[in-house]
Amino acid sequence: MKLPLQSEYCTKSFAYLTVKDRLPTILTKAVDTVHRHKKTFFEKYGQEGVEAEKRAIGLMSKLRNELQTDKAVIPLTDEFPDAAQWNTYIERQQAALGPEEFPSWFKSSWLFMECYMYRRIHESILLNPPICDFDVFSEAKIQSFFSSQDAILIVCTYLQELQRKIENFEESQLKDEFMLLMQVALWGNRCDLSISGGQDNSQKNNPLASLESLKSFILVDDSERVWNLLVNNWKNKTSQTTPIRVDIVLDNSGFELVTDLVLAYFLLSTQLADEIHFHGKSMPWFVSDTTRRDLDWTLKNLQASNHASLSMCGNMWEQNLHKGVWVYHDHLFWTLPHEFSDMSQDAPDLYSELHKSNLIFFKGDLNYRKLTGDRKWSHTISFDTALQGFHPAPLCSLRTLKADIQVGLKPEQAEQLTLSDPQWLVSGNYAIIQFSDPNPK
Numbered sequence: 001m002k003l004p005l006q007s008e009y010c011t012k013s014f015a016y017l018t019v020k021d022r023l024p025t026i027l028t029k030a031v032d033t034v035h036r037h038k039k040t041f042f043e044k045y046g047q048e049g050v051e052a053e054k055r056a057i058g059l060m061s062k063l064r065n066e067l068q069t070d071k072a073v074i075p076l077t078d079e080f081p082d083a084a085q086w087n088t089y090i091e092r093q094q095a096a097l098g099p100e101e102f103p104s105w106f107k108s109s110w111l112f113m114e115c116y117m118y119r120r121i122h123e124s125i126l127l128n129p130p131i132c133d134f135d136v137f138s139e140a141k142i143q144s145f146f147s148s149q150d151a152i153l154i155v156c157t158y159l160q161e162l163q164r165k166i167e168n169f170e171e172s173q174l175k176d177e178f179m180l181l182m183q184v185a186l187w188g189n190r191c192d193l194s195i196s197g198g199q200d201n202s203q204k205n206n207p208l209a210s211l212e213s214l215k216s217f218i219l220v221d222d223s224e225r226v227w228n229l230l231v232n233n234w235k236n237k238t239s240q241t242t243p244i245r246v247d248i249v250l251d252n253s254g255f256e257l258v259t260d261l262v263l264a265y266f267l268l269s270t271q272l273a274d275e276i277h278f279h280g281k282s283m284p285w286f287v288s289d290t291t292r293r294d295l296d297w298t299l300k301n302l303q304a305s306n307h308a309s310l311s312m313c314g315n316m317w318e319q320n321l322h323k324g325v326w327v328y329h330d331h332l333f334w335t336l337p338h339e340f341s342d343m344s345q346d347a348p349d350l351y352s353e354l355h356k357s358n359l360i361f362f363k364g365d366l367n368y369r370k371l372t373g374d375r376k377w378s379h380t381i382s383f384d385t386a387l388q389g390f391h392p393a394p395l396c397s398l399r400t401l402k403a404d405i406q407v408g409l410k411p412e413q414a415e416q417l418t419l420s421d422p423q424w425l426v427s428g429n430y431a432i433i434q435f436s437d438p439n440p441k
């Protein structure tokens, strides 16, 4: 089958508007953030810190100019361990073009160029010790966490109350609570600072109260298939069977990360899973994506809270990491531009790690774009087809739609949505719970 092309820029496409408007805005905010920390760098590192700040800003400003004037993509020059793979990818893009052509911001795939921008921001910091561990998005992520405090308190209090009742639950009650917490984690994905261009995008209203009204906005709902997989594993568990492992490929820190940790804790305390593996990013990414530092900061902040339910969650979750029933990974592949169908070839160690899982949740929109190769599939092509052979384990995408790609819809469903809401693909108002099992039982 001839593969559709990856989304690239045609004027007025969402990709075009992202690169023309939103990415320069995000870059400008990053430059401002570094500039505002000049005094801090001086206090911490003396004149060396001030020089580093100046150089980093110079590199980010150069990057912004390259983006806005459609300059050629240039190789990375820092020592970060993924630089060689990035440069190989850039060479591959170059080789695919004619001798007189070169990959550039407005002539390459959106997925490649958007990932490349964040990797170049990382380079502009890495090349300037002693500020090379500065996270230009940290302030925005912390702000988003605090602006979502009420919602975080609601979901953590709900979990604490659940804990008291779980052991007497019937299977049907377990299922109801699983479905509810999976939907909370699904809608938590709306809190993403890339789509908002860095503007506040925290969870303001009660995340539990709105679930019922949001159900009609879930365009693909494979919840039953996800539940059946989990409950059958749970029922067939014996002392001889291998521990049940669920993986969560994380997306945004802040409220969304808390909803993922709540879901993970529920799976563990109901023994629907025996171990949870989280996959975060190895560098600041798409403004709000979770790094290890964000996870640690979130746990510390919860533990320090005056609210018992928050401090209890923070303590229990940190213990799970110490006990090893929760494991955090941050493979470099997640911050490469590759579609996930490249993983078995370009990151075989990660692919075999994921193959150990009984179920992998992929959170968010960027992960969905990579699951489907960000290709211009027809909306009715099956999810399995769009995965192009990426089948490490049964997987489920929990995604709010923020990019113009969606597969696995029914005939006419996309046309009706376009009539009722022309922005349905990119507004974040619609979502999917989309499941794929390489070996359906």
Ligand SMILES: O=P(O)(O)OC[C@@]1(O)O[C@H](CO)[C@@H](O)[C@@H]1O
Pocket: 018, 022, 114, 189, 192, 193, 194, 195, 196, 251, 252, 286, 363, 364, 365, 366, 367, 369, 400, 402, 403
């Ligand atoms: O992966 P997430 O956090 O759900 O969304 C990432 C995102 O905001 O960034 C890209 C547009 O700039 C799109 O993939 C999507 O809109």
Ligand SMILES: [Mn+2]
Pocket: 192, 194, 251, 252, 286, 288, 289, 364, 366
């Ligand atoms: Mn994100």
